[in-house]
Amino acid sequence: MRAGSRDDADVIVVGAGPAGSSTAHWCASAGLDVLLLEKSAFPRDKICGDGLTPRAVAELARMGVDLDPADGWIRNEGLRVFAGRRSWELPWPDVTAFPGYGSAMARATLDHRLAQHAQRSGAKLLERTKVTGPLLDERSGRTVGVRAQTADRRDVVYRAPVVVAADGVSSRFATALGITRRDDRPLGTAYRTYFRSEGTARHEDAWMESHLELWSGAPGKSDLLPGYGWIFALGDGTVNVGLGSVSSTPARQSAVGHDYKALLQQWTQNTPEDWGFTPENQVGPIRGAALPMGFNRTPLYRDGTTLVGDAGGMVSPFNGEGIAYALQAGRVAADAIAQARTRTTDAAREAVLGGYAERMRADLGGYYTLGRAFVRLIEHPAIMRFGTRYALPVPVVMQFVVKLLSDCYEPRGGDWVDRLIAALARVAPAA
Template identity: 35%
Template sequence: MGDVSTTFDVLIIGAGPSGASAAVHAARAGLQTLLIDASVFPRDKTCGDGLTPRAIHQLDLLGVGDQVTSSYSNKGLKLHGFGGSVEAPWPDTYVTNRGSAMARSAFDDLLFRLAQSYAEVTTWENASAENAVLDGNDLKAVVVNHGGVEKTVSAKFVIVADGVRSPFGKKLGRVWHRNEVYGIAARAYCETPLSDEPWIHSHVELRDEEGTVQPGYGWIFPLGNGSVNVGCGALSTDKRPAKINTKKLLSFYASQRRQAWQLGPEHDVASALLPMGGAVSNVAGKNWMLIGDAAACVNPLNGEGIDYGLETAAMAVETITANQKRDLTLVWPHVLRDAYGETFMLARTAARLLTYPQFLPLAGPLAFRGPLQKAIMPAAARLMGNLITEEDRDILAQAWGAAGSAISWARKGSPLWDSTL
């Protein structure tokens, strides 16, 4: 099987934001950690690049929040559509009201270098996890192709953070349930003199060239570096697939915004499919767990995944340190459901409504032009960003919590990080 490496306390597969931050938390816990990635940094990834206050809070805990927000910060979200616009500032009720955005090539490199700075962390780039050596649900070793050299790595615990496709997660039995809502998205970068605009913008009236309203939204996220991230995403299920060419839709959306934003041509266009809202099965075994995008920890209402990636990284290390001698097969799904279960189940249900062609054309004008516009839309933005706190007790927040409990009961058979199929 090739060279046998030293046994590590933790092997982390994937060095994006989830994996790199998990390595930092593991190092701080005194765990000897191997962090591997199939690419060489810096490298790009399809993403909207937005960083909500939830993400900034996690970056503060990692010690790099100020480094990120010093180059660019934003006040909140501006929602547009159906003849209206609404400003939704980040709420003061959350632990921080700072948001930001940073191109993923720079953001991922920042966190990867942070992980490298710890003596407890060994990093391998150009290293792909090829095979799992399993004894039932116990992951005994991982065969890694490191720069063309096959190595067998043993670790007490393995954290799988290899993204939305999760190729290694599939080898461990991960299943993505496409009967639940998932996202299809495309993004590009455009130069603009307006890259310091202090708001991120979302257009929820996303129309194609024929004028048909699509079940999703377009976005423009300023980056503060002379460019913006421009993108669009649509929601889909296997029964109601979004019948669009995302790159073509992106080009049309950018053309609609070009004059107002003084946009240059799109470049670095990329697209991706996004499993959302915990709609995957088999996310843990005796000594391994999936985190971040690999565990479908993506908000179905806005496509946000970085904040959940950073959070699940910290949660995974906490779970490992607290359960050194326990089987994690049921423990880790329980941790995820306890943290996000009701929120994700409600968000998946709300997102499912958007996949019905009749819903947005009827509901959109009421939300943006109706008498409740100023109350509903800022609250919707807050809820979409999952920024509700225990102190945030307004009527809509209470309604969100009550609806979450009811929907969780009504859809209790729906997959949500099931440990078995």
């Protein structure tokens, strides 16, 4: 694992989103020489709901990120859920494993701050450096670096014993190695835009708002879609407004064929006037992206390449949340990479590096399996309608749902809801 005389770093990280910057931070903090490559220049936009659950906030705290509200880290108290023409305000679960608040920040700002944090930890960031493919050892086929193109279109090669693919949902790096997406995992679609909200009812809302009934047309007179709409105040005078839909497989999603951009436009046009979701207040276009869920690209480690975040399909099938798991994956991957340096044989180093995948599978595999079952259920409009109208209003069900969907439960101990969710996640096969 120790970088040789021909190596440019101990580890190369491809992509400076939350997963890549987390990996770079933790590797640099462990004393590794880190090269973080980003194809764009900061600040740059990414399509996302911009919401940060308490689980994500906990990961940021572990990284030592300063979460001072004065610096734009708005705090929210929980979820305001709309379903069946009723609404509930559900505080984030009171558990010791996570803080009692979430946050929200536009990805253009969040990603830039996390990349800067990785730099302060010692990582070397190269912006406008597009990785074009892996560099393979001619004899073993192992990844030993990357091929890249600089801002002035020069072709360059960077070498390292380990490369971390954090290049998002398409992960061209993993695809080039033959690590392709799985067709037996859920796939989500999300579309969002921004609205100026100063002086409106949405400005600095203390609740992340979720609309569980997402209709293709007039409520009650059209198709009920498997997904939800959201409104997240960002604390900077704008709100992120979007919708997401999920299918149990990519094939089922292709068969649906809804125009989600038009659906989002229709939804915002029908919102109350005092919300201010008007064309005049809209900031930027409606943009969409795929959400890779439930470990939809495996293996997470193979022959010198580690997959983190969206590259490994780590979005939760329950709620479309990906930032928390991207940050977690970076931390776990960095630990494996740092530990591998202490081993004295190639076989021992490979075993430790491969342990990253096993640890992620142990932590999240059962939970994601439950999420896949959840997606298969809500694909049926009758089940979705029954759940939102009759099951959700029951207080004990509501308590269970907010912990399960937010992944904010005590993994050990806690109340009976925590113990039930933990037990279900343990017994579910972590495939």
